[in-house]
Amino acid sequence: MDRQKVLLALQARGYEAVAFQTGREAAAYLDEKVNGRLVGFGDSETLISIGLYALLARHNDVYDPQHPRDGMDFFSTAKKCLLTDIFFTSVNGMAETGEMVNIDGTGNRIAGSLFGHEKVYFVVGSNKIAPTLDEAVWRARNEAAPLNAARHHYKTPCAVRQDHCYDCRSPQRICNAQTIYWRKMNHMAMEVILIEEPLGF
Numbered sequence: 001m002d003r004q005k006v007l008l009a010l011q012a013r014g015y016e017a018v019a020f021q022t023g024r025e026a027a028a029y030l031d032e033k034v035n036g037r038l039v040g041f042g043d044s045e046t047l048i049s050i051g052l053y054a055l056l057a058r059h060n061d062v063y064d065p066q067h068p069r070d071g072m073d074f075f076s077t078a079k080k081c082l083l084t085d086i087f088f089t090s091v092n093g094m095a096e097t098g099e100m101v102n103i104d105g106t107g108n109r110i111a112g113s114l115f116g117h118e119k120v121y122f123v124v125g126s127n128k129i130a131p132t133l134d135e136a137v138w139r140a141r142n143e144a145a146p147l148n149a150a151r152h153h154y155k156t157p158c159a160v161r162q163d164h165c166y167d168c169r170s171p172q173r174i175c176n177a178q179t180i181y182w183r184k185m186n187h188m189a190m191e192v193i194l195i196e197e198p199l200g201f
């Protein structure tokens with residue numbers, strides 16, 4: 001990955017964009033930037049792997065479907081996350097030309113990333129980056145989705161075989177919508193945090 005080229009491509013599409021060598025450095029940066037806010041998380045292995053929830057929860061009001069509060073479940077937490085001040089998520093693929101791709105089964109991750117906040121942060125490991133949009137879409141469908149299905153212990157053909165997408169009709173299919181982020185959404189700040197480590201799926 002040519003880090004500078006990716007940062008410039010993202011900035012040309014309206015995003016703020018910064019890069020860090022490690023997840024630890026990225027988490028420290030975000031911990032400093034977000035203080036005293038209502039925060040929502042999209043379901044993201046990347047966010048879990050950099051330990052962001054624990055850091056932010058010390059000085060923000062944080063809702064994360066992975067950490068439901070007493071009396072709340074995944075769905076009530078995910079709904080709460082849709083209208084927070086700040087929203088954090090990742091992507092399943094990113095092109096070096098700046099387009100990003102997400103696939104979702106329930107919709108909370110995609111919905112939260114598009115509307116309803118002052119600012120959305122996309123936290124993206126180096127494994128998500130592909131040379132072109134076509135290759136980023138391919139990666140989201142054939143690499144990220146099978147790994148995500150396996151994480152949930154689903155019995156989809158991709159989770160069992162771990163080779164590619166079978167465009168399945170499984171009741172546990174996790175690919176019900178795909179979003180391509182061509183540019184920053186209007187009326188909302190968006191910042192991409194690139195990390196030069198493989199993180200998430």
Ligand code: SF4
Pocket residue numbers: 141142145146149156157158159164165166167168169170172173174175
């Ligand atoms: S459509 Fe089905 S087989 Fe393809 S990646 Fe999604 S869950 Fe796996």
